[in-house]
Amino acid sequence: MIKKVTVKTVQNLKNENKKISMLTAYDYSTAKYIDEAGVDMILTGDSLAMVALGYETTHFVGMEEMCIFTKAVARGVNRALVVADMPFMSYHADVCGALKNAAELIKCGADAVKIEGASEHILNVVQRCTESGIPAAGHLGFTPQSMHTLGGYNIQGKSCEAARSILEQAQNLERAGAFAVVLEMLPEESAEYITKNLQIPTISCGAGRRCSGQVIVCDDMLGKYSEFKPKFARRYGDMRSFILDCASRYNEDVKNGNFPSEEEIFTLGEDELKQLCTEV
Numbered sequence: 298m299i300k301k302v303t304v305k306t307v308q309n310l311k312n313e314n315k316k317i318s319m320l321t322a323y324d325y326s327t328a329k330y331i332d333e334a335g336v337d338m339i340l341t342g343d344s345l346a347m348v349a350l351g352y353e354t355t356h357f358v359g360m361e362e363m364c365i366f367t368k369a370v371a372r373g374v375n376r377a378l379v380v381a382d383m384p385f386m387s388y389h390a391d392v393c394g395a396l397k398n399a400a401e402l403i404k405c406g407a408d409a410v411k412i413e414g415a416s417e418h419i420l421n422v423v424q425r426c427t428e429s430g431i432p433a434a435g436h437l438g439f440t441p442q443s444m445h446t447l448g449g450y451n452i453q454g455k456s457c458e459a460a461r462s463i464l465e466q467a468q469n470l471e472r473a474g475a476f477a478v479v480l481e482m483l484p485e486e487s488a489e490y491i492t493k494n495l496q497i498p499t500i501s502c503g504a505g506r507r508c509s510g511q512v513i514v515c516d517d518m519l520g521k522y523s524e525f526k527p528k529f530a531r532r533y534g535d536m537r538s539f540i541l542d543c544a545s546r547y548n549e550d551v552k553n554g555n556f557p558s559e560e561e562i563f564t565l566g567e568d569e570l571k572q573l574c575t576e577v
């Protein structure tokens with residue numbers, strides 16, 4: 298019997314000083330393999346806008362897409378905690394709408410949602426989600442949905458003052474009920490300072506080694522997304538070359554008549570064949 302990872306498991310890992318692993322996934326098979334590999338949390342990130350759908354930023358996906366991808370991921374997962382990103386503008390207008398959208402993602406099979414920022418409004422959303430039984434993770438530092446106001450892909454928390462301000466935001470999220478907080482693109486020392494002053498786990502996305510856990514985008518790990526590779530992501534494979542090689546060989550085999558082979562076809566029985574040939 299597989300023991301499902303819950304928000305409690307994640308908190309226990311942090312308390313026991315054990316690292317928490319998290320990867321993004323957007324489809325059934327990938328989620329299934331990542332789950333089989335023992336990764337603790339699987340994030341249906343809105344990064345799917347870029348790596349799965351080819352948009353330039355994460356702004357271009359809404360609830361409709363997040364629901365489709367979350368359902369696919371959830372169908373593949375038995376053990377990991379499935380976290381779904383709340384997409385751009387799905388939680389900003391009012392708390393009621395945010396709660397309704399968070400509930401929708403839970404109904405799609407997510408075990409928790411992730412929300413960027415820590416304004417007064419976001420804290421209310423996190424609190425209402427938690428009170429309603431929807432675990433919510435925060436996301437601070439570089440928050441891709443605010444990249445236009447942040448002035449592009451910038452490292453955050455680079456000064457003592459900035460690190461303290463992010464810690465304050467993280468503590469507010471913790472008080473509001475967040476079960477974890479993703480810290481994106483921070484100097485390692487800033488992320489360590491924040492982690493040491495929180496009870497809930499921090500998950501580093503380009504925030505160094507001293508957070509409670511790590512997350513990267515699956516397509517970066519696989520070497521599948523080739524537009525760019527963030528400095529903090531590590532490529533464990535070269536899926537681009539693998540797909541290119543397979544597709545080129547398939548293309549060649551089709552053109553040369555080498556695909557399909559004898560073993561890859563269906564045939565008629567002798568009698569049916571005779572009938573077919575005589576009845577023309």
Ligand code: KIV
Nearest residue numbers: 321342343344502514
């Ligand atoms: O959308 C995403 O993939 C994320 C990350 C933290 C990797 O939010």
